[in-house]
Amino acid sequence: MYESEHRDDRISRALADLPVPPEPPEFFTELRARTEQRSVLPGWRLRVLTVRRPLAVVVVTALVFTAIGGVAGGIAAPRSKKVAPPPVLAFTPAAGWNTAQSRDPKNPQVEFVWAANVPFAGEDSVTGEPTHTAAALGAGGILVYASSLPSVPDGTGYRNLRPPIALSDGAFLTGQYENQPAPNVSKYMINAHVNGRYVYVEVLFGTPTPSTELRQAADQELARLLVPSVSS
Amino acid sequence: MRATGKRHTERADAWATFELIVSSRHGDLRRFAHRLVGDPDRAEDALQDAYIKAYRALPRFSHVNGGSQTGWLFRIVYRTCLDDLRRGRRDRRSVGGDVEDRAADIGGPESIAIARASLTAALAELPPESRATVLLVDGHGFDYEGAAAILGVPRGTVASRLSAARAALRKVLGDTDDA
Numbered sequence: 001m002y003e004s005e006h007r008d009d010r011i012s013r014a015l016a017d018l019p020v021p022p023e024p025p026e027f028f029t030e031l032r033a034r035t036e037q038r039s040v041l042p043g044w045r046l047r048v049l050t051v052r053r054p055l056a057v058v059v060v061t062a063l064v065f066t067a068i069g070g071v072a073g074g075i076a077a078p079r080s081k082k083v084a085p086p087p088v089l090a091f092t093p094a095a096g097w098n099t100a101q102s103r104d105p106k107n108p109q110v111e112f113v114w115a116a117n118v119p120f121a122g123e124d125s126v127t128g129e130p131t132h133t134a135a136a137l138g139a140g141g142i143l144v145y146a147s148s149l150p151s152v153p154d155g156t157g158y159r160n161l162r163p164p165i166a167l168s169d170g171a172f173l174t175g176q177y178e179n180q181p182a183p184n185v186s187k188y189m190i191n192a193h194v195n196g197r198y199v200y201v202e203v204l205f206g207t208p209t210p211s212t213e214l215r216q217a218a219d220q221e222l223a224r225l226l227v228p229s230v231s232s
Numbered sequence: 233m234r235a236t237g238k239r240h241t242e243r244a245d246a247w248a249t250f251e252l253i254v255s256s257r258h259g260d261l262r263r264f265a266h267r268l269v270g271d272p273d274r275a276e277d278a279l280q281d282a283y284i285k286a287y288r289a290l291p292r293f294s295h296v297n298g299g300s301q302t303g304w305l306f307r308i309v310y311r312t313c314l315d316d317l318r319r320g321r322r323d324r325r326s327v328g329g330d331v332e333d334r335a336a337d338i339g340g341p342e343s344i345a346i347a348r349a350s351l352t353a354a355l356a357e358l359p360p361e362s363r364a365t366v367l368l369v370d371g372h373g374f375d376y377e378g379a380a381a382i383l384g385v386p387r388g389t390v391a392s393r394l395s396a397a398r399a400a401l402r403k404v405l406g407d408t409d410d411a
Contacts, residue, residue: 008370011401014351015371020263021272031280032247035287110319147319178361178385179314200319 089113089148089199092224100125114145115221134181137206142214144221149198158193164223165192165201167215174208184208188218196230250287253301260302260372261309267367268313270356275313282312300378307382310364317360354404358397365390366397 024030089111091099097115104110114130118141122132134143152158161169170190176183186208190201203218210218254261262279269275286308355363361383368379369390376394380387 007373008398008402010405011366011370011398012373014347014401014405015267015367018267018348018352020266023262024276027276027280028251031283034280034284035247035250149319176386176389178389180385 089146090226091115091144091221092226094221094224097221097224100130109150110147112145112147113225114143115224116143117141117217117221118143131181134185134204137182137185137204139184139207140214141204141206142210142218142221143204144201144218144225145204146199146201146225148227149200152198158191158198161192161194163194163225163227164219165190165194165199165225165227166219166222167203170201170203182206186210194227197227199227201225246287246290250283250290253290254283254286254305257302257305261305264306264364264367264372265309265313267355267371268310268360268364269316270352274316278313278316279309281316282309285312300381303374303378303382306368306372306374307384310382311384314360314364350404351401354401358400361385362393362397365393366401369394370398 090101090113091097093099097117098120099113099115100120101111101113103112112129114133116130116133118133118137120130120133121136124130124133130143130145134145137143159169167188167190169192170188172186172188173180174186177187181204184206186205188201188203190199190203192199192201201222203222205214205218207214261282262275265279265282266272266275269278282305286305289308355366358366364383365379368374368382369376374382376387376390380390383390385393
């Protein structure tokens with residue numbers, strides 16, 4: 001039985017009574033400074049984000065240079081060199097897979113990387129979050145998302161694994177589940193402690209019942225996920 | 233130079249618009265983030281990250297959504313906090329902690345502090361999605377439709393999560409009332 005659709009006054013009063021810590025005095029000052037930083041270069045994450053799609057990159061680069069000329073190349077070249085230090089996580093390039101990587105601007109040790117066998121949707125390449133791509137996955141679509149954490153307060157939920165990580169290491173969610181990007185999307189969730197790093201992986205399929213072929217393709221991409229050891 | 237000046241003006245306008253939208257809701261959004269995340273520092277960080285996202289997405293909201301700005305802001309804060317909780321994989325027990333320790337942190341007359349600490353601990357024990365649901369409906373007065381839109385789940389999911397969350401909280405409130 002569901003609750004009646006009214007606020008529970010007793011719980012409501014109790015929640016309202018819970019204190020909230022005072023706001024840090026510089027909250028909005030810092031916030032505004034951060035918005036200013038990002039406004040200077042709207043696609044700021046591009047500095048720490050690389051999108052690898054071999055054929056498309058070649059075609060787009062050729063078009064840009066043809067249309068705009070060498071000046072554009074001169075401008076673009078230094079910017080592309082502002083890429084952040086080598087990432088912890090990466091996918092080995094593979095035909096038919098697009099990959100991207102970014103890192104938490106506030107904690108560069110926290111990295112995100114993802115790969116999809118479909119074009120990235122929306123502004124995912126810019127925002128650093130493949131949310132649109134996940135929501136737009138078609139029946140044959142696969143999205144592999146991984147993040148690496150240098151440490152966690154409680155590592156008991158992370159299985160010690162040797163690479164490669166595989167779907168069989170995780171839990172499969174299908175049908176209807178919380179935070180489902182779209183009704184057709186199923187996913188595997190994997191927590192692993194690999195090479196001394198804590199890795200969280202989600203593999204999303206654009207179908208509630210991924211075929212053996214799709215699962216194999218996902219496992220192959222997972223096998224291309226490079227998790228360098230802590231010492232490297 | 234002219235382009236730079238224009239850009240500064242545009243930025244100032246964008247910030248003023250954003251501030252206008254956020255200022256009247258900031259208190260509610262802050263309370264929501266703190267009760268959802270638990271840890272004060274992480275809650276402030278998540279809130280700031282959420283505001284950055286909202287600031288950047290504001291032009292798209294104005295032109296495309298045209299709906300409830302309050303719901304839109306809550307949705308961004310919710311998703312950002314949830315991402316933080318998932319990435320951090322915090323130990324939930326550390327959020328709630330020992331009730332007596334939490335009571336000492338919260339302060340105030342002992343019985344009130346313990347009651348608040350018990351509720352905080354019970355909230356922390358809930359899955360984040362359920363915690364968010366009860367906070368939105370009972371803490372911030374959203375109806376099921378509004379909460380469902382913020383959480384990105386069907387109305388029925390809101391109802392079922394709410395049922396479980398309320399049961400857990402009522403248990404704590406009942407215990408404290410009896411004391």
